[in-house]
Amino acid sequence: MESVVLETRWSARKQATLIGVCVVGIMLTLDVTIVGVALDTIGKSLQASFAQLQWVVNAYSLTLGSFLLTAGSLADIFGRRRMFAFGVGLFSICSLLCGFSQDSVILDTFRALQGLSGALILSSGPAVLANEFHNKERATAFSILGSAVGLGFALGPLVGGILSSGLGWRWIFFVNVPIGLSVLVWAVPKIRETSDPSASHIDWAGLSTFTLSLLLFNFALISGPEKGWNSFWIIGALIGSSVLLIVFIIAEQLQRRPMFDLTLFRHPTFVAVSLMTLTVSFGIVSLLYYIPLYFQSVSNYSPFQAGLTMIPFTLPMLITPLFISQLIKFQSTRLLLCIGLILIGFGTFWMRGGIGTDNSWILLSGLILAGIGAGLCNGLMDNVAVSAASLERSGVASGMYNTTRLSGDAIAIAGTGAILIGNTQTQFLKLISGTSVDILEQSHNIVSQIIQGNISGAAAKAPISAHDLFIHAATLSYTDALHTVLLVVACICFTIALLTFLLMRIGNSANLLTSKSISR
Numbered sequence: 001m002e003s004v005v006l007e008t009r010w011s012a013r014k015q016a017t018l019i020g021v022c023v024v025g026i027m028l029t030l031d032v033t034i035v036g037v038a039l040d041t042i043g044k045s046l047q048a049s050f051a052q053l054q055w056v057v058n059a060y061s062l063t064l065g066s067f068l069l070t071a072g073s074l075a076d077i078f079g080r081r082r083m084f085a086f087g088v089g090l091f092s093i094c095s096l097l098c099g100f101s102q103d104s105v106i107l108d109t110f111r112a113l114q115g116l117s118g119a120l121i122l123s124s125g126p127a128v129l130a131n132e133f134h135n136k137e138r139a140t141a142f143s144i145l146g147s148a149v150g151l152g153f154a155l156g157p158l159v160g161g162i163l164s165s166g167l168g169w170r171w172i173f174f175v176n177v178p179i180g181l182s183v184l185v186w187a188v189p190k191i192r193e194t195s196d197p198s199a200s201h202i203d204w205a206g207l208s209t210f211t212l213s214l215l216l217f218n219f220a221l222i223s224g225p226e227k228g229w230n231s232f233w234i235i236g237a238l239i240g241s242s243v244l245l246i247v248f249i250i251a252e253q254l255q256r257r258p259m260f261d262l263t264l265f266r267h268p269t270f271v272a273v274s275l276m277t278l279t280v281s282f283g284i285v286s287l288l289y290y291i292p293l294y295f296q297s298v299s300n301y302s303p304f305q306a307g308l309t310m311i312p313f314t315l316p317m318l319i320t321p322l323f324i325s326q327l328i329k330f331q332s333t334r335l336l337l338c339i340g341l342i343l344i345g346f347g348t349f350w351m352r353g354g355i356g357t358d359n360s361w362i363l364l365s366g367l368i369l370a371g372i373g374a375g376l377c378n379g380l381m382d383n384v385a386v387s388a389a390s391l392e393r394s395g396v397a398s399g400m401y402n403t404t405r406l407s408g409d410a411i412a413i414a415g416t417g418a419i420l421i422g423n424t425q426t427q428f429l430k431l432i433s434g435t436s437v438d439i440l441e442q443s444h445n446i447v448s449q450i451i452q453g454n455i456s457g458a459a460a461k462a463p464i465s466a467h468d469l470f471i472h473a474a475t476l477s478y479t480d481a482l483h484t485v486l487l488v489v490a491c492i493c494f495t496i497a498l499l500t501f502l503l504m505r506i507g508n509s510a511n512l513l514t515s516k517s518i519s520r
Contacts, residue, residue: 010137012110013190018141019133020187021125022023024088025145026152026469027179028118031095032313032409034154036289037306038169040296046168048311049103051222054417055108057203057289058218058410063115064122066211067408069259069399071116072123073202080124080131080194085184087120092180099173122402131194146321154311154318157292161307167302205251206259213244224422260400272503273385274404276337279496280377281408282343283370286416286489287313291367294355294482298475313367313374320375327376334504337380338497345493355486356479381405414486423481431473 010018035042039053048056075083094114101107126145133141165172220237227234252258264270292306301309327336351366353359385401 013192014137016134016187016190018144019181020191021084021129022166023146023179024121024183025149025186026082027091027176028121029149029152030159031114031118031176033153033288034160034163034172036059037157037160037292037296037303037310038164038172039289040293040306041164041169041303042104042107046102046104046107046445047129050417050421052104052108054222054413056104056111057413058222058300059108059112060115060118060331061406061410061413062211062214062218063112064118065115065403065408066214066450067119067207068123068403068406070202070204070207071119072127072399074120075124075127076195077202079193079195081191082126083120084124084128084191085188087117087124087222088180088183090117091121092177092184094446095173095180095295098168101382123399127194128191132192139147150318157288157307157310157314159307161302161304164303166304174277185230185317201257202253203255203257205260206248206255209244209248209251210259213241213248214410216244218410218414221411239251260403264400268506270385272500273337273381273401275496275503276341276377276500277381277385277401277405278408278411279341279492280344280374280381281405281412282416282489282492283348284374285409285412286348286485287367287370289413290416290482290485291418298356298478309363310367312364313371316368316371317375317378320372321379326356326377328380333380333384334501335412336376337384337504340373340376340380341493341497341500343376344370345373345490345497347373348493349490352483352486355482356475360510385484400405416489419485419488420481424477427477427480428473431477432470453506 033056039056042048042056043050046052071087072084077347091114094110094117098107098110098114102349126142129141129145159175160172162168163175216237220234220241223237224234248260248261252260265274288310292301292303292310295301295306295309296303313380325334331339347366347368347370349366350369351363354361354363372459382401
């Protein structure tokens with residue numbers, strides 16, 4: 001009896017490894033969603049423009065996504081535990097420096113370094129688990145890790161609201177320090193060191209061209225509304241991004257061990273899931289970052305209240321994946337993925353009726369539907385991406401999928417932000433045209449203040465006699481712009497849902513023909 005107990009009980013090393021990776025997983029996902037409800041407070045504290053606030057989010061997502069595959073190579077070469085420990089330590093230091101930042105540029109810089117260290121953690125953490133746990137134990141360990149990541153994602157807005165309202169926005173970064181230190185002191189010494197003796201090459205050409213292409217593209221999207229879409233800098237950035245993307249594709253085809261195996265895009269199913277992950281990013285970003293900002297700006301919500309508002313969205317995202325194994329018994333994965341996108345699209349379209357009105361139940365129901373759809377997609381996409389490749393290329397497919405997903409977050413925040421600020425500015429200028437609030441030269445700065453939650457500060461630039469008119473124009477233009485963002489996201493979701501259905505159908509047909517050919 002005792003031997004059976006010992007066989008089924010995980011060792012102290014396994015427990016420490018699992019807990020350490022899960023705790024850091026929660027920390028990483030918290031850092032993605034915790035910032036949304038604090039952007040308003042950060043903007044006021046650092047006197048940051050809306051574009052600078054976008055970089056608080058994008059600097060993290062951009063480096064996390066673009067450096068992920070290279071970080072995996074570093075972990076294989078120098079050791080997974082070593083890179084995991086280095087990533088956790090660097091992440092903790094950068095979090096501390098983010099909290100002490102007195103300028104938005106400095107904050108954005110340390111957020112970028114946070115993303116880089118997060119890539120080291122995200123690439124080495126699962127590898128550490130895979131080498132410590134085997135067979136059924138591995139499935140259980142990764143299931144627990146998935147639940148931990150989902151928990152961090154769901155709790156982010158609420159924790160961010162509590163910390164920002166209670167202790168101040170700096171604590172959304174300070175909170176990472178004791179978490180990181182506890183993992184370094186308690187868990188890391190117990191983790192087994194592993195590496196890949198055959199790994200000896202890092203795709204620096206792919207890393208540099210891919211990262212710079214994304215950086216220029218995001219710069220164009222974020223700065224376009226301010227500098228003008230026909231300005232030299234924006235056109236140059238878009239051209240530069242396109243050229244670097246072409247160079248990246250050529251470089252990957254010439255590499256012996258490329259960062260991206262572009263031949264995977266010949267598979268219709270992989271193309272479908274790549275489009276899906278970008279679309280889901282648009283749905284999640286437009287809600288997680290801009291809904292809290294809107295309510296803090298227009299309804300004067302505190303960060304805590306804004307965080308509570310997002311629970312109907314984040315909670316279903318956590319719970320829905322738990323039912324995936326039961327759902328796929330009754331419906332195909334293809335149909336479930338399409339249903340997920342349709343729910344996100346319908347949820348974002350439906351909640352337009354709750355923005356700018358007293359119909360809070362419409363907003364609530366829309367957030368719940370979108371949350372269920374996002375949870376459904378997130379629970380299925382990773383497996384579909386890996387399954388689209390052969391067994392020996394599954395690791396490459398998973399890495400490419402995660403890189404696309406994280407890069408998609410950066411593109412989504414920049415893209416939806418460009419729509420939001422551009423439409424707000426157009427509508428605002430139209431409403432104040434011919435009135436005593438005719439302040440065309442300052443329009444972009446004023447709109448930036450409106451969107452980041454400082455309508456009263458922006459109103460101070462208008463004549464006292466036109467104060468009420470300014471507030472009305474600012475609120476109405478911001479509301480209409482958010483309606484447009486939600487409509488665009490809904491249309492994208494519906495379009496990609498149809499495209500996903502068709503591509504996966506083609507992919508399944510191709511697999512069926514191949515299997516028949518082999519059997520003959």
